[in-house]
Amino acid sequence: MINTDTIHGVHQALKKKEVSARELVASIYERIERLEGDIGAYITLTPDMAFAQADAADRAISSGDIGPLTGIPIAIKDNICTRGVRTTCASHILSDFLPPYDATVVSLLTQAGAICIGKTNMDEFAMGSSTENSSYKITRNPVNTAYVPGGSSGGSAASVSAGMAVAALGSDTGGSIRQPASYCGIVGLKPTYGRVSRYGLVAFASSLDQIGPLCKNVTDTATMMDIISGHDTRDATCAKRPPESYTSGLGASINGVRVGIPKEYFIEGIEGEVSAAVNGAIQDIKKTGCVVKEVSLPHTPYTISTYYVLATAEASSNLARYDGVRYGYRVPLANSLLEMYTKSRMIGFGPEVKRRIMLGTYVLSSGYYDAYYKKAQQMRTLITQDFMDVFKQVDVVLTPTAPTTAFKIGEKSDNPLQMYLSDIFTISVNLAGLPAISIPCGMSKEGLPIGFQLIGRPFDETHLLNIAYQYEKKTTVCSPTIKN
């Protein structure tokens, strides 16, 4: 049995030639063969490509050319474009879409020698918090298959948690990396808006979307970030900043670092066990030398409504291109252009996507724009300002990642509002464009993972990752057991 647990572990094994990339990939697919039926993490597996990439990695390794991601099997969320590999966004409307290009992050990973195992399941167009909104299948939580893995990057989180990939890429618009990472007991980072290129990420809400890694630990997360972050001329919203090495920032002393606990995040609605675990994390973080103090983010109550106005408005426009004209699903028989549009979209999109398109169309409509979209933009500014004020007093903010542990499959699927509340602690981070990481900090009595979130200043990932790393070193929290 090869230890496929972490990037670092696999890297060492490859370097010492204890295993070849081909053997590694074979073992990953074997594991997928065994577990995928129960978990359903993937929409598309890409063994041909993976073995070819593995052989290339083995050749590189034998010639002494090994980088930190050479030969590392990675899963990619199915809303990130892969050249010639269908990219569905878990939507019927894109069931046969073959992108003619790679997303920038995919190019970067490929150039670094990483291996693409497959494309992971998700909520359709990343709209959801449980991966139950996929047009293809549901994904189950590897920790306990009666539960959801969270979402929308549920397939990516489950693949890493179950050892069906060593690391994965997800996307996070309102918590879609962090919440599933928390539910599946792994680490998930949403980078600062503009830190990672969005080119090739199928847009849900352009001003909020950000690609990030889901990994077994903080070191792996930093390793992935070293590769995928940086300026991209193809994304005008991608920040022009010199490249940073996040891994080399790990290990610096965090003595005296100020950690803010926002009082608005520790109120009703949080499960007792979550509250206890996060309080435990606060105690652990104090042991690393950090100073903890209470802070206030007064506009927190408006977060969810602000988000659902802005995200749906952008989505209603971003998803207009799926009209059946050029690619994607088109209803075979239509008597008029209008009928082609309406029927293709009616059949092609699932209910949650249609709900959000309608909501977004409504808030942008003439006569409603000022009351909804404009107000929400103003509120977004205030929410961002809250964080900027807090960052004058503290260096990072600590919150629970989600108010509860993973919920049962089907438990919230009929109640969109309940579902939306599972992102209550993660959404404000996207509105403010900040980096935030979810780190495991315990388990419920039922054995379900609990995570907490550290939120950093814009473009302060180096610091954020180091604090998470120091916590991870100190804590005694054990990872959930996944069946083999």
Add this chain to the structure above:
Amino acid sequence: MPYETVIGLEVHAQVLTQSKIFCGCSTRFGAPPNSQTCPVCLGLPGTLPVLNKKVVDACIKLGLATRCQIAPFARFARKNYFYPDLPKGYQISMYEYPPATGGQIEIVCNGESKTVGIVRIHMEEDAGKNLHDGAPDGSYVDLNRAGIPLLEIVSAPDMSNAQEAVAYLKALREILLYTGVSDADMEKGNFRCDANVSIRPRGTTALGARAEIKNLNSFRFIQKALEYEIKRQTAILEEGGRVVQETRLFSVQRGVTSSMRSKEEAHDYRYFPEPDLMPLHIDEAWIASIRETLPELPDAKRARFIATYQIPSYDAGVLTGTPALARFYEEAVAAFARPKEIGNWIMGDFLGMLNSEGKEIDQAAIAPGQLAALVAMIDSGQISGKIAKTIFEQMYKTGADPAAIVEREGLSQVSDRSELSEVVDAVIAAAPKEVLAYRSGKTKLMGFFVGEVMKQTGGRAHPTQVNELLRDRLKERPLIV
């Protein structure tokens, strides 16, 4: 009741760039369908726009040339609607924060000057084109044009008849050509116009319900469409009816406008700020760098032509019609300083020939120096004005120097007095009756004699000298026996 017309115009001008506004695809005209497309302008999932800075430069330049305020902050917005030629389901345009506002353009119409306000100038991408012809099984979409950079120039409702509207469009087109912002080629659709027209009782200030007439792409059609629309609205009001606000389409074949969609059917474009592009911060340094590239503009050039070359304002107007025309004129005048005469040649024969072939002056075979040489030869009496026309036609066809043509064809004017004397004497000797009649007072016969001399010399005789010689010879003299 007397009515007055209020017209405001929206022009879409294609910016003269090598590549599209948000991707690197070529803007070349006439390529095979969909051969100039990429994932970005096809609107494929996951692609993102990246702004071509040259388009912003062009927008600032046109803003400065039309005396607009350049805004320090500008932002793109999405205009949402569904149509097969619109790949993303929205057009990236601008809404709340255009880069240029509050400008002016001077126009001259029927000899009167007028200032037309420019409300705003903004950037946007063009859509593709639906092709319905030659497709029995459906319609096709050509997206070569999708993402072509456009400037939308919105005028104030300052024009009160069709002629003023056309004068405004011509003035704007001139500015676009002068600044090099656009080639404003109307046949290629690089200069398109929508017109907002309304009628109100003369002397009132409230605007009447307006009709928006779409997609007018020649000055002639614009004039016809506006005249028709003014007549139509006036008739409605005179019959006590109400004009409804709507979008109308001009039919070139029938010369009428007809309803396309009513106000109720109007699109709700759901504009909102484009999140894929950063807002533009246009600082003074940027504006200054563009200001440095501004050429002399048509108004200034006209004034200078009138002052420097002492030509009538009409001539100055024609000769500054395009930068190439003005350049040609100035080079010719520099080579030979007869501004009025050179102007006449250009405005007369030259432009006539160019227009009949649909050519621009910079496509002509004649160089400015050659035209100057021709005028110099007339001036020196080497050739007659009449012969010069023949020579000019050959120059136009072949691009040959006038001197070479004169040499080759032996067209040089006969001004040698002795040579002319012989011809004159022969003509007089051959027409004793006419001589007698002339001498007895029928001096109108001078024309006959001149004509005869010209006939003999193949039109090459110097007219003044011929007249002098004839007058001398025909003088009544005493009969010496």
